[in-house]
Amino acid sequence: MRRRAKATGTASVTRSELFNEEFLKKLEYLHIVSRKLFSGLNRAERRTRKVGSGVEFADYRDYAAGDDFRYLDWNVYGRMDRLLLRLFEEEEDLHIYFLLDTSDSTQLGQPPKLHYGMQIAAALAYVGLANLDRVSVVTFADGLRDRLAPARGKGRIFKVFEFFRNVEPGGQTRLAASLRAFVHQNKRRGLAVLISDFYDPAGYEEGLNLLRHNRFEPLVIHLHDPREARPSLVGDLQLIDCETGEVRELTVSPRLLKAYAAEYERYCAELQEHCTKKQIPFFRADTQLPFDDLVLRIFRRGGFLK
C-alpha cells in the first residue's frame, strides 16, 4: 500500500492568506512593470509560432535553427547578408495555460513549494489576463486534476484565486501521463507555463516533448527549495519517498550528504540543460526568494509578454 505523505511543517501563511490585499498590490505593480518592459522590448527577439498565419506584417527577428525557412525574407538577405524571419500579427488571441504540479512532493518545504508555485502562477495569470490573453489553469499530479476554464480580463483574477484556494493536492508526479492528457484535451495551442519540482521517477523529457511536439510553447518554472539539496539528516535512517512510499535504509554520513548535494545539483542542471537544448525558456524558482523577483526575471528574459 502506497504511503501518503503529509505536508511537512506548517506554512507560514495558510492557502487562504496567500492571495490577500498585499498580494494584489504586488500583482498590480508587476503588471505596470510588465507594460514598461513590453514597450521597451526588442520585438525582433520575440518569438511566436504564429508566423504565416496572420496577414499583417508585424516585425522581423533573427532566424534560429528549426524556424520555418519559408518565412525568411530573402530580400533582406540579399541586401544585408543576414537571415531574418518575417513575423505577422496573430489574428487569434494568445492562450496561456498554467500547468501547476500539485503532487505530494510540492507540499514539502517552508514555505511549501505548492504555495510558491500558486503565487507565481497567479502573478503571471494576472499579467496575462490584463493583456487580454486567454488564461487557463490546470493542476496535475498523476494525471490532470482540476481545471479553470479559459478567461480574459483582470477581473477574472479572483476566480483564479478561488480556484487555487480550493485545490486538493496529493498524488505522485507523472508528467508524461498528465501532459499527454493535457495536449489531447486542449486543441488550442498557446503558451504552456509548466510549474513543477519535476520529481518524476519516470523523468520529465517525455512530458516536455509532448508539449513541444503538439505545438505548445512550453515555459518551464522549476520549483526549487535549496534546503532539499542539503537536508539536515544524520545517522541510521529509513528514507520514505513522500509520493511513492518507497522505503530506503541507509546511514547518512557527512560524506554522503555532500554526494547527495552534488547529485541534486546535477539533477537540476540536467533539467536546465535539457530545456536549453530544446529552446524551452527555463526558470529556477527558489522558494527562499520573493516570488515577484522571479516574475520580474521572467519578464526581463522575455518569452512570456507579447
Place this chain on the structure above:
Amino acid sequence: MTFLGLPLAKLLPLFAVAAGAVTVLYILKLRRRRVQVPFAKLWQRVLKEKESTSLFRQLRRLLSLLLQLAFLLLLTGALGDPRFSAERVDGRHIIVLVDASASMRATDGAPGTRLDQARDQVRALVRGLGGADAMMLVRMDTQVTPLTPFTGDEALLLKALDALDPADTRADLARGLQFAGDALRGKTKPLLVLVGDGAYDRAVLASVLLRDKGAAASPTPTDWLDRIDLRGVQVSFLPVGASRDNVAIVAFSARRYATNKLSFEVYLEVVNYRDRPTEADLQLLSDGEVTEVQRLRLKAGERARYTCGPEDRKGKKRAWCEMAASGELLEARLLPPGSSGRESPGALDAFPLDDRAYALLPKRKKQHVLLVSDGNLFVEGALLLDDNVELAKVAPRAYSPRALKGMDAVVFDGFYPPTKEAPRLHTLLLNPPEDAGPFATTGRLQAPLITEQSAKHPVMRWITLKDTNISNATKFSMAEGVEVLAASFRDPVMVARAVGNLKTVAFGFDIKRSDLPLRVAFPMLVVNTFNWFSGDTEGLVTTYRTGESWRVSLAALGSAAELPAQAQVTDPAGETRSTPIQQGAVVIYGRRAGVYTIAVGDKTMRVAGNLADATESDIRPQRTLALGGQTLERPRGFSGGLRREIWIYLLLAAVALTFLEWHTYNRRVTV
C-alpha cells in the same frame, strides 16, 4: 601465563556466549529513524551499491563488531586475573604482624615515623597480593589485635592499615608470634611477615621453634612449653627505622619522706643509647612549674641512676634529695642542652616519648590531733617528731566533746570517754580501761611476750616488736572487723578496726610500763598509725608502666562500700571512659604514657603511666632479625609497589577500546 581468577575452562565458554550474543545483536535489524524525503530516486543515484539483507551485508560494520569482540575478550581476560607463570603464587595465607609499639613512634622514618614507613612497606605487600592470596593484618604492642580477617580485599586491608596507630607500650613479640602461629596452623602456604624495628626481647627471639631439628631429636612436649611453635610457617622480616639516636628516662619515681611529708626525693634512671657522649638538660616540673634543671653528661651507652643513696652521695652525683614542692604531679623532661628556658625547646632525639616521665606524690596533709592524757612525754615526743601532725593536748578531766572540734584524730591515753560522748574521729587508744572503749576485752596478761605480729597491716610496716618488754596488757577479744596487730600467744594485745571511714587502733598496755618508747619502732608505730588514719599508707605512689593492666585502689576516694559502681577514667589523650569499680579499685589498661585522672562523683585522683622500658627505648634498628637461630629473609612473592595484576591493564585497555569504538562510530568509520 596462569589464571588466578576464573580458570580458562570457564573463561572460554563465557567469552563464546558473550561474543555470540554481541554478534546476534549486530545481525539484528537496526531500528532506524523514519524520515520523509521528496524524491528518493536521488538518494538511489547517490548510493552506488544496493542494500542487501544477506548476512554479509548485516556484518558490514565488521570493524565495529571486531572492536566489540576485542572489548569482550579484554573483559573476559580480566576476570581470569592472568599472571605470568614466573610470578605465580598459589593461595597463600599471610599474616602481617605490624609492630605498633612505642618505638615505632620514632621519627627517623623518611618521612614521618617508623610506623608511617611500616605502612608504606605493608601497602606494597597488599598491592602485590595474588588473586588467591588471603592476608590478615595484625597489630602488635603488648596486646595483639587482628585488624582484618584473612581477606584478599585490598580496600579493606588498606583501610585497616590507615587506621593503625602506635601505642605507648612495649611490643610483646611472644604473644604476637603465638597468635600468628595459632592463626596459621593448618592453613595452606602459611607466611608470616613481621614488620618492625627489631626492638624485641632477645629471649623471645631465641625461643621460637621454626623447624624440626630432625625426627631423632624430637623434643618432648614439656620441652616446648616455653617455645613458640612456628614450624611450617615461612617467616619474613621487613625492617624499618634508621637511627639509634635516643636518650631515655627508663625509670622515674618520687616519694615523700615518712617523717616530713613536705619533702620528697626522686629516683631517676637515664640511658644514653647513642654511640657518642651526650649532654642533655634534665628538667623537673611540679604541677607544670619548673622546679629544678640539671645538666646531664652521659658517656656513650651509659646507664645513669640518680638516687639519694649513700653511694650516690659519695659519687657526688647530683640527685634530687630533700626537695620541697607544693605540687603532687612531678614531671621529668630531657631537653636539648641549654634549651630548658625556651618555650619550644624541641626534641632531644628521634624518640621523644621516653624523654618525659611522670610521678605522683602522696597528698600533703597536716593532721590535727588531740591528745587526751595526764601527761605522757613518750607519746608527745613521738607526735611532735611527726611534721605532719598538729598536736593539741587536754587532760582527761577537762575533756569534753567540744574539744574535738576541728580535729582529725584523737589519742586517749589511759582514758576513754563515756559511750554517749564517744568521738566520731580516728582514735588511738593507749592502755584503754577494761570496761570502756570500742573493743571488747577478756582480761589482762602479765608480762606478755609479743609472739605474733601482722605483716600486712600498714600500722605495722617496718616495725618489729620482738623482745619488747611489757609489764601487763589487756587481752582484746576477736570480733568482726577487728584486725590483730600484735598478739602474745594468740592473745591480741594490739588491735585495729576500720568501720566505714572511721579507724581505731588500740595498744592494750601502758607504754610507760614497757620498753617500747625506747625502741626505734615506737615513733614509726605512731607515724604509721597516723598515716593510716589519713589514708596515706604509702610513702610512694606507684608509677605504673604502660602496656599493663593496673589495679588502682580508690581508697583515697572512699571506702569500698561507699564507692559507686562506675568511675570515669580519662587517659592522657583526653578520652574518657566508664570503668567498673570492683572491691574498691578500678582496672585500667595503660595504653598511653602520661597522667590518668580517675573521677568518682566529685572526687578525683591521678595516676601516672610511663613507658619505663629499656628494651623499647633501645631504638637501634635491626636490619636483620634472627628467629630461633635462623636469620629471616625479606618477604618474596610480592610485587613491591608495582601493580603487576594484568587484569587492571586489561580493563584499562577495554576502556580505551570503548572510547575508540565510540569515536570511530561517530566518525562513521565503522558504519
